[in-house]
Amino acid sequence: MSESDQAPAFDSPRLVVKKVQAKLQQEGDGAVVRRGIGRSELKSLDPFLMLDNFSVTHPAGFPDHPHRGFETVTYMLQGGITHQDFAGHKGTIGVGDVQWMTAGRGIIHSEMPVGEGTSNGLQLWINLSSKDKMVEPRYQELLCKDIARAEKDGVEVRIIAGESMGVRSPVYTRTPTMYLDFTLKPRAQMHQSIPESWNSFVYILEGEGVFGSQNSSPVAAHNVLVLGPGDGLSVWNRSSKPLRYVLLAGQPLNEPVVQYGPFVMNTQAEIDRTIEDYHYSKNGFEMAKYWRSQ
DSSP states (O other), rough: OOGGGGGGGSSBBBBBEEEEEEEOOOOETTTEEEEEETTBBBBBBEEEEEEEEEEEETTTTEEEEEBBBBEEEEEEESSEEEEEESOOEEEOOOOEEEEEOOTTTTTEEEEEOOOOEEEEEEEEEEOOOTTTHHHHHHHEEEEEGGGGEEEEEEEEEEEEEEETTTTEOOOOOOOOOEEEEEEOOTTOOOEEEOOOOOOOEEEEEEEEESSTTTSSSSSSSOOOOOOEESSSEEEEOOEEEEEEEEEEEEOOOOOEEEEEEEEESSSSSHHHHHHHHHHHTTTTTTGGGOOOOO
């Protein structure tokens, strides 16, 4: 039976409804990012606020800066990043490692590259619901060796959050989230279930693939593909090279979003209060007055 003769993998397959190229821009102190979400063409995709594919070489980096009201997920693809915060937490993540940081009521931290080479990776911002925006900050750090993997028929997946091929990640996601890193060998195909009520997108890291429908055109690296409604995604690698992409899905919060740079709340009054808290070092930002990264 040929590929085109096979029955569809899903009752309601998710199709690509929007394609956004992640364009280069300056960020931090001399760093370069390809921003796929959080730009004029795609301001957000509830619950996702931003996706950056960052590239940074010493002495550039992301020096001391605050966050409130959401989570940042950093996934290293090359090199390493050292993180320090005003609560005394310090650590380094290397290739394949993940840091899942719940900023909650407030954090000030720095993220700087390790060593002399270029460090690159993905940073995803996930919104928190109004009830979770002021929780205490929390970290989950996963080393590469501890991230669950599965492999079948030329498809390999790293399960950062959620479930694939019957394997589930231990990561706790306050905002229910799926984060999967797929590599498809040439001629391989993938079929991944996605909860029907969730929003989802793909970001292509390497190669090119056919997403959603067998008769759609191949899409190359550094594109965000927003997926429409449905119960799952099918992907085909018809090229002679490997295809690598991340698949993200999350339960929408359906709440108002008011953002002022690194602060994300529900109302303008809450943003005004956050700016005041930061300026006067209170309500979660007490250490801001004294702390500087080393």
